[in-house]
Amino acid sequence: MIKEMTCVVCPNGCLLQVEYEKQGDQVAIQRITGNLCKRGLEYARQEMVSPRRTIASSILVEGGSMPLVSVRTSGPIPKAMIFPVMAEIRKCSVKAPVQAGTVLIPNVLDLGVDIIATRTVE
Amino acid sequence: MGMGQDNLNKVNQVMEASVVIVGGGPAGLAAAVRLYDRGVTDLLILERENKLGGILKQCIHDGFGLTRFGESLSGPEYADRFIQEVKQRNIRFITDTTVIQITPDHDVYAAHRDGLLHVRARAVILAMGCRERTRGALAIPGTRPAGVLTAGVAQAYMNLQNRMPGKKIVILGSGDIGLIMARRLTLEGAHVLGVFEINPIPSGLPRNIQQCLNDYGIPLFLSHTVTDIRGTDRLQEVVVSKVDEKLQPLAGTEKVYACDTLILSVGLIPENELTIGAGAELCPQTGGAYVDEWYQTTVPGLFAAGNVLHVHDLVDFVSLEAETMAEGVVRYLNGALPNASIALRCGKNIGHTVPQKISGTENVVVTLRVRAPQKDAEIVIRQGKAMVARKRVRNALPANMIEIHLLKDQLTGGQDLEVSVND
Ligand SMILES: Cc1cc2nc3c(=O)[nH]c(=O)nc-3n(C[C@H](O)[C@H](O)[C@H](O)COP(=O)(O)OP(=O)(O)OC[C@H]3O[C@@H](n4cnc5c(N)ncnc54)[C@H](O)[C@@H]3O)c2cc1C
Ligand code: SF4
Numbered sequence: 001m002i003k004e005m006t007c008v009v010c011p012n013g014c015l016l017q018v019e020y021e022k023q024g025d026q027v028a029i030q031r032i033t034g035n036l037c038k039r040g041l042e043y044a045r046q047e048m049v050s051p052r053r054t055i056a057s058s059i060l061v062e063g064g065s066m067p068l069v070s071v072r073t074s075g076p077i078p079k080a081m082i083f084p085v086m087a088e089i090r091k092c093s094v095k096a097p098v099q100a101g102t103v104l105i106p107n108v109l110d111l112g113v114d115i116i117a118t119r120t121v122e
Numbered sequence: 123m124g125m126g127q128d129n130l131n132k133v134n135q136v137m138e139a140s141v142v143i144v145g146g147g148p149a150g151l152a153a154a155v156r157l158y159d160r161g162v163t164d165l166l167i168l169e170r171e172n173k174l175g176g177i178l179k180q181c182i183h184d185g186f187g188l189t190r191f192g193e194s195l196s197g198p199e200y201a202d203r204f205i206q207e208v209k210q211r212n213i214r215f216i217t218d219t220t221v222i223q224i225t226p227d228h229d230v231y232a233a234h235r236d237g238l239l240h241v242r243a244r245a246v247i248l249a250m251g252c253r254e255r256t257r258g259a260l261a262i263p264g265t266r267p268a269g270v271l272t273a274g275v276a277q278a279y280m281n282l283q284n285r286m287p288g289k290k291i292v293i294l295g296s297g298d299i300g301l302i303m304a305r306r307l308t309l310e311g312a313h314v315l316g317v318f319e320i321n322p323i324p325s326g327l328p329r330n331i332q333q334c335l336n337d338y339g340i341p342l343f344l345s346h347t348v349t350d351i352r353g354t355d356r357l358q359e360v361v362v363s364k365v366d367e368k369l370q371p372l373a374g375t376e377k378v379y380a381c382d383t384l385i386l387s388v389g390l391i392p393e394n395e396l397t398i399g400a401g402a403e404l405c406p407q408t409g410g411a412y413v414d415e416w417y418q419t420t421v422p423g424l425f426a427a428g429n430v431l432h433v434h435d436l437v438d439f440v441s442l443e444a445e446t447m448a449e450g451v452v453r454y455l456n457g458a459l460p461n462a463s464i465a466l467r468c469g470k471n472i473g474h475t476v477p478q479k480i481s482g483t484e485n486v487v488v489t490l491r492v493r494a495p496q497k498d499a500e501i502v503i504r505q506g507k508a509m510v511a512r513k514r515v516r517n518a519l520p521a522n523m524i525e526i527h528l529l530k531d532q533l534t535g536g537q538d539l540e541v542s543v544n545d
Contacts, residue, residue: 006332010188011436013329015517036516053333056183056196057309058281067284070182072196079337086309100202118182119198 005047007040018044052076056118057089059104064096064121071104074114084109097122134237139166139214141451142230142243144221144396147176149428150249151204152441156448158211162455166241167208167215168232174208174215175201176251177274177429178437180281183302189438200437224248224400226421245451248397248411248419248426249444252390252433254299260388264351267358273299273387280306288383292360293317294348296324296331298435298521300387305334314340315379318362320347320369323495325389327435327521347371351384360384390433400424407474408432414462415477415486416450417443422458425451432476432489435523439489446487464533466503469542471496473520482536486528492518492543500544501526508534518543 001022007014019031032044046052054076058068077085088108098104098121105115140162143150146169154165173179178186181197188194191203208215219234228246232239254272269288271279277299279285289312293300296319304314317335322345324331335342343362349371350361364375392410402419403412410431411419417427427444434440453459460481466488468475473491480486488511492499499518503511503526510532515524526541 006328008329008333011185011327011329012522013327013332015328034516053337054184054194055309057306058182058284060284066282068281070196070198070281072182072184082309100199118184118196119202 003048005044007035007043008053009039009043010037012036014040016040016044018048020048051079053079053082055082055085057086059089059115059117060093061098061121062093062095064098066121069094069098069104069121070118071115072118073108074103074116075112077108077111077113081109081111085111085115089115135239137166137239137241138164139241139243140164140455141166141245141247142228142241143167143247143249144224144230145169145176145249145251145428145430146171146174146215146217147249147251147428148178148201148204148437148440149251149430149444150176150247151201151208152444153247153249153427153448153451154213154215155204155207155211156445157451158213160448160452162452163211163213165213166243167213168219168221168230168239168241169215169217170220172217174205174217180274180278181302182281183306186437189436190441197437204441221250221396224396224424226401226424228423245423245425245454246400247447247451248424248430249428250393250396250430252392252429255386255389255391257386260386262348262351264360265353267351267353267356269353269357269382270351270384271386273297273303273385276303276383276385277306280310286310286312287385288357288381289313290315290381291383291385292348292362292379292381293385293387295319295386295388296326296342297387297389298326298330300385301326301330301334303385303387304340305338308338308340312383314338315381316341316343318343318346318348320345320365323520325521328519348384349376357382357384390429392430392433394430397424397426397430402426405474405478407468408476410476412479413477414459415480415484416453416459417447417477418450418454418459418462423454425454432474435521439523443489464536465538467538467540469504469540471499471543472501472541475541480528480539482530482533485530488526488528488541490524490526490541491520491522492524493520495519496543502542502544503528504540504542505534505537508532510534510539 016034056072178197178201186200223231228243230241349363363371427447462481473493
């Protein structure tokens with residue numbers, strides 16, 4: 001079987017063709033083509049097993065020069081966990097000042113990924 | 123905005139600088155750092171807003187910096203790296219200051235809280251970015267209720283002011299900012315009914331179609347447009363129609379979508395009032411200035427880079443372009459730049475090129491966009507009958523900016539060049 005997918009790792013957005021066989025619950029990948037670099041291979045493999053994404057949002061700041069501090073996940077999380085993680089982000093609020101790079105929610109939902117500030121709010 | 127003699131008399135502060143940079147976004151910042159490092163330290167950045175960083179301040183999603191820094195940063199993080207570089211070098215900048223006029227001999231006039239500022243410079247860099255096309259530019263019929271806004275404005279509301287634009291959303295246009303907002307709104311709990319694009323192909327990048335729409339099951343309707351907007355105070359519904367090959371709405375295909383918000387993501391236009399005012403010629407294809415390989419406009423000593431020159435989808439390339447331009451500015455300050463008299467013409471399936479003319483004395487990276495999608499495209503530059511550069515692109519899309527290297531040794535003389543896509 002062949003599955004087409006767009007690699008989202010970088011803006012080239014290569015259109016990948018993944019040739020695979022279904023063996024019970026498992027997929028056995030035979031060939032991946034269309035990738036311009038090897039990160040595309042890793043992406044396609046991950047996508048066939050369990051798609052992951054990084055997400056960006058913002059968290060309320062009390063007493064800051066701006067009402068929000070932008071945040072992102074420190075790495076990709078399983079797609080199915082996107083909305084549960086968003087719910088955690090929405091529950092959170094922090095006090096100014098916040099330094100860019102600060103971990104605001106460590107190991108969110110035990111996923112091994114942190115929610116980090118991407119901006120400094122004084 | 124022009125400036126009358128009356129205003130000129132009110133000038134209450136006169137300054138001097140080797141180079142004035144208009145706009146403190148990624149293009150202006152990268153240019154400043156590079157100029158400083160090349161020994162041009164007498165710089166002044168003028169920025170309209172209260173902070174440096176430009177449009178990136180509101181782009182909180184990640185995907186910036188992959189080319190430049192090898193990591194995926196959010197917009198504010200990317201901008202901050204350059205802001206820190208500017209601050210470390212003590213490069214002068216003034217915020218809350220809007221440049222209102224630039225003269226052909228490098229006099230820059232700007233309005234700020236305390237009055238008018240007049241800067242005499244030896245060279246001026248245009249780095250004003252772009253603005254979004256609005257409803258007025260599209261002429262959609264219907265009422266004028268609240269709830270119709272551009273994607274960039276929606277982005278600023280959500281990411282800077284913590285205001286949700288609405289709950290039931292229709293997006294017109296498949297530009298990248300609209301796609302990014304479709305995802306952002308969905309993550310924040312709004313219901314995005316669909317993205318409607320008048321053209322038969324999406325205008326945003328394939329990766330944004332995937333990660334912003336497909337990932338969340340948001341439908342994309344190609345060859346569709348909004349033909350009516352209804353609502354008295356607040357938007358209540360929009361009418362969407364299919365269009366034919368000439369992009370004309372087809373009668374009988376109307377569908378009504380109840381929604382409280384219509385977001386427009388229908389294109390960006392370089393912001394060039396100042397450029398025109400300074401006497402520089404604009405290129406009809408890019409909407410930005412007509413430039414040579416040093417990004418010098420048709421006015422000597424007036425340079426442009428970033429979205430003010432042509433709309434970029436990737437800030438990494440904005441930074442690179444601004445740095446290349448800075449090298450040109452340095453050469454200009456050290457004596458005139460060679461005359462650029464070889465024009466680049468757009469041939470088959472080429473939408474535009476930057477630069478539009480070159481001197482032939484340098485190796486040049488030509489940036490271009492194709493007009494229509496083409497698989498296995500071979501992009502060629504010809505000078506008369508000779509092929510002087512070529513590049514294969516597996517999947518050439520109008521959404522992707524393409525670079526092609528043109529080596530000076532390949533040139534066969536001073537004849538004009540034609541850029542085209544081979545079948
Ligand atoms: C909404 C949006 C979303 C984007 N998303 C992405 C993305 O996901 N990934 C990516 O890599 N790229 C993205 N881009 C592209 C990238 O961010 C831009 O290419 C980049 O910011 C352009 O930099 P710039 O310096 O040319 O313009 P800008 O960032 O727009 O900066 C221009 C600056 O000039 C100032 N200015 C304008 N006029 C005047 C004046 N008269 N006087 C003084 N100052 C003035 C403005 O206030 C602004 O600060 C996006 C662009 C937009 C518009
Ligand atoms: S395969 Fe490599 S070059 Fe292509 S989109 Fe993925 S990361 Fe980018």
